[in-house]
Amino acid sequence: MDFRLSDETLEFQRHCHRFAEEVIRPAAAEYDRTQQVPWDIIHEARAWGLHGLEHLQSMATDSRACAR
8 A cells, every 4th residue: 555645735735834934933933922813824824725624625535645
């Protein structure tokens, strides 16, 4: 059985990592300190296409991702 991630899943992983490095990391300490909801980051996630569970659910049920 091959447990390697599909190319699509790897690309999504890279995209999420880039978002975390470029958007979340620079602001995280301030939001931790102030205990505020990071609405600007949430809105930016939407701009990056990282909103809703639909994409994650489709990846989790994609038999091609499991079969590779």
